[in-house]
Amino acid sequence: xxxxxxxxxxxxxxxxxxxxxxxxxxxxxLLYLAGAMLTCNGFISAMHKLETQLADTLAxxxxxxxxxxxxxxxRSKTFRRMVIGLVGNKEIALEILxxxxxxxxxxxxxxxxxxxxxxxxxxxxxxEEVSSGSVRYVLTRTSRPAWCLGKFMGQACEVxxxxxxxxxGTWCLARFRMASAGDLETARWMVxxxxxxxxxxxxxxxxxxxxxxxxxxxxxxxxxxxxVLIVMGVLSVMARHFAGEGWRQLxxxxxxxxxxxxxxxxxxxxxxxxxxxxxYLVALGMAYLFAGYAVFSKRGG
Amino acid sequence: MSCPVxxxxxxxxxxxxxxVKRFGRxxxxxxxxxxxxxxxxxxxxxxxxxxxxxxxxxxAGIMQSNEGSIDLLDEGPFDARVHSGRVSxxxxxxxxxxxxxxxxxxxxxxxxxxxxxxxIAERVEEVLRWVHLSDxxxxxxxxxxxxxRRRLVIAQAFLGSPELALLDEPLSGxxxxxxxxxxxxxxxxxxRQTLIISSHNLHEIERICDHVAFIEEGRVVHQGLTDAVTGxxxxxxxxxxxxxxPLDALADALPDADFEWRQNxxxxxxxxxxxxxxxxxxxxxxxxxxxxxxxxxxxxxxxDELEAAYxxxxx
Numbered sequence: 001x002x003x004x005x006x007x008x009x010x011x012x013x014x015x016x017x018x019x020x021x022x023x024x025x026x027x028x029x030l031l032y033l034a035g036a037m038l039t040c041n042g043f044i045s046a047m048h049k050l051e052t053q054l055a056d057t058l059a060x061x062x063x064x065x066x067x068x069x070x071x072x073x074x075r076s077k078t079f080r081r082m083v084i085g086l087v088g089n090k091e092i093a094l095e096i097l098x099x100x101x102x103x104x105x106x107x108x109x110x111x112x113x114x115x116x117x118x119x120x121x122x123x124x125x126x127x128e129e130v131s132s133g134s135v136r137y138v139l140t141r142t143s144r145p146a147w148c149l150g151k152f153m154g155q156a157c158e159v160x161x162x163x164x165x166x167x168x169g170t171w172c173l174a175r176f177r178m179a180s181a182g183d184l185e186t187a188r189w190m191v192x193x194x195x196x197x198x199x200x201x202x203x204x205x206x207x208x209x210x211x212x213x214x215x216x217x218x219x220x221x222x223x224x225x226x227x228v229l230i231v232m233g234v235l236s237v238m239a240r241h242f243a244g245e246g247w248r249q250l251x252x253x254x255x256x257x258x259x260x261x262x263x264x265x266x267x268x269x270x271x272x273x274x275x276x277x278x279x280y281l282v283a284l285g286m287a288y289l290f291a292g293y294a295v296f297s298k299r300g301g
Numbered sequence: 302m303s304c305p306v307x308x309x310x311x312x313x314x315x316x317x318x319x320x321v322k323r324f325g326r327x328x329x330x331x332x333x334x335x336x337x338x339x340x341x342x343x344x345x346x347x348x349x350x351x352x353x354x355x356x357x358x359x360x361a362g363i364m365q366s367n368e369g370s371i372d373l374l375d376e377g378p379f380d381a382r383v384h385s386g387r388v389s390x391x392x393x394x395x396x397x398x399x400x401x402x403x404x405x406x407x408x409x410x411x412x413x414x415x416x417x418x419x420x421i422a423e424r425v426e427e428v429l430r431w432v433h434l435s436d437x438x439x440x441x442x443x444x445x446x447x448x449x450r451r452r453l454v455i456a457q458a459f460l461g462s463p464e465l466a467l468l469d470e471p472l473s474g475x476x477x478x479x480x481x482x483x484x485x486x487x488x489x490x491x492x493r494q495t496l497i498i499s500s501h502n503l504h505e506i507e508r509i510c511d512h513v514a515f516i517e518e519g520r521v522v523h524q525g526l527t528d529a530v531t532g533x534x535x536x537x538x539x540x541x542x543x544x545x546x547p548l549d550a551l552a553d554a555l556p557d558a559d560f561e562w563r564q565n566x567x568x569x570x571x572x573x574x575x576x577x578x579x580x581x582x583x584x585x586x587x588x589x590x591x592x593x594x595x596x597x598x599x600x601x602x603x604x605d606e607l608e609a610a611y612x613x614x615x616x
Contacts, residue, residue, distance in 0.1 A: 003382050007413060014409045022400040133395025137457060140361050140390045141413035143381040298365070 011150020124218030206285025210292030386414030
């Protein structure tokens with residue numbers, strides 16, 4: 001066991017160092033940072049425009065920074081009732097409304113785009129070493145499980161770094177552009193949502209590396225990963241729509257095998273929900289990883 | 302090069318018995334049985350698709366066999382927990398990661414092998430020096446020429462002085478000077494280090510290996526000491542420029558030897574019992590008879606070339 005853990009640690013460290021050397025991690029960080037900042041900037045601009053128009057209509061003096069009206073709106077009873085109606089669950093809606101709006105926007109962005117970015121960055125990691133044959137130099141020095149787990153953890157560290165950086169970058173942007181988003185409380189919420197999105201991403205890293213172990217070409221692995229994401233999304237929507245009594249209960253299987261359906265637990269603020277969702281997503285990620293390993297272990301390197 | 306000395310001496314570094322490997326309907330290894338003595342340089346010779354590379358991959362744990370047993374360094378089939386750092390592989394056509402720097406990649410391999418951190422730089426420097434790449438330690442692999450990459454692949458196979466190195470076509474792609482240098486490196490290895498070399502270059506196998514096995518269609522068709530397989534330990538070849546052969550006189554001079562006349566290349570082959578005679582004694586007697594009979598001799602050599610022995614056995 002000690003040797004196994006040492007090998008996992010060595011592979012993890014090399015995976016990170018290799019990502020830095022090959023500039024892969026730099027590209028990943030930039031994608032996360034630019035994606036989060038640009039989208040949040042777009043949201044803030046749209047919000048500011050809306051607020052200015054509203055002020056014009058009401059013949060009130062417009063604010064130079066965005067967010068003042070939105071904050072008031074966020075706290076208003078009418079808006080709260082509307083959100084409760086939209087979410088369909090008072091408890092969840094009130095939890096979301098207790099969070100600063102820019103943090104919710106960041107959380108939504110992180111949860112939505114992290115799976116895609118994970119597929120783009122992780123799906124080729126094992127397949128490219130198998131296709132070039134360089135895996136053979138490693139497999140005489142460590143076991144396949146240790147190597148795969150080291151790769152998984154290396155990818156997880158890269159994504160965590162990217163999410164934290166994007167959270168901090170988005171907070172800095174909000175601090176300059178929004179009236180009330182510059183406090184540390186907002187930063188804390190954004191980092192928390194970054195952390196939750198990372199937990200969510202673990203299932204997708206497992207999925208990406210599971211696919212990577214089953215396919216020999218890195219390009220095929222990446223393509224297949226994106227197709228699987230789309231299919232998962234479509235099936236999840238269909239499951240929500242068609243699930244019911246009798247044979248339609250089969251649609252509920254989607255809840256168990258797709259990580260998308262565990263996302264709502266992570267949005268919650270109560271630790272019991274978050275823990276439940278986190279454990280399920282980590283287990284799901286491991287299940288995907290080992291399903292791919294079942295293929296990888298039976299074939300030559 | 303150094304090799305661990307605190308382990309019990311092994312008779313065989315590798316024992317394969319009835320190993321079968323199938324790829325779908327195609328059988329790549331068809332009951333392959335092989336014993337590689339510890340400390341030997343063992344050559345695997347065979348035609349394309351004979352199963353040499355598959356055999357190496359199965360031994361190194363890259364592929365799993367369908368049947369048969371493998372005993373590697375007396376500790377069962379390949380298991381990374383047991384054999385990491387003790388068995389190395391030089392694959393024929395596998396690329397190293399092109400964006401990696403040599404020193405980083407070799408350091409990574411060394412760490413996986415369990416080489417202590419304080420020794421890694423020294424061990425890496427040592428193997429890079431052997432393959433004349435010390436000055437390129439900080440280069441990226443994509444900046445190396447094809448020959449340099451091949452030398453680096455050889456270097457990784459000797460990192461940490463493994464007890465058994467599996468080398469698939471180790472000298473292909475090298476320039477003539479590097480071939481000589483690498484050949485000397487392989488010959489100078491520690492006494493207890495075992496090499497298994499697969500190659501189509503039979504002259505190199507003959508020069509480096511003291512044992513050889515011929516593989517055809519996934520089976521060993523012949524194996525033994527290289528000298529015995531080529532006949533160097535028990536046969537003298539004389540190429541003659543005239544006949545008739547004085548067979549009676551030769552039989553009188555060496556009564557316990559067999560003489561064979563090969564018409565196609567005008568060669569007289571003398572098979573003698575190496576337990577009672579050595580090559581010099583045989584030469585002294587045979588050449589005296591031939592010269593006395595006025596028969597011209599254009600060439601004298603010990604045994605066959607490996608190429609001829611291989612062609613004889615695989616025919």
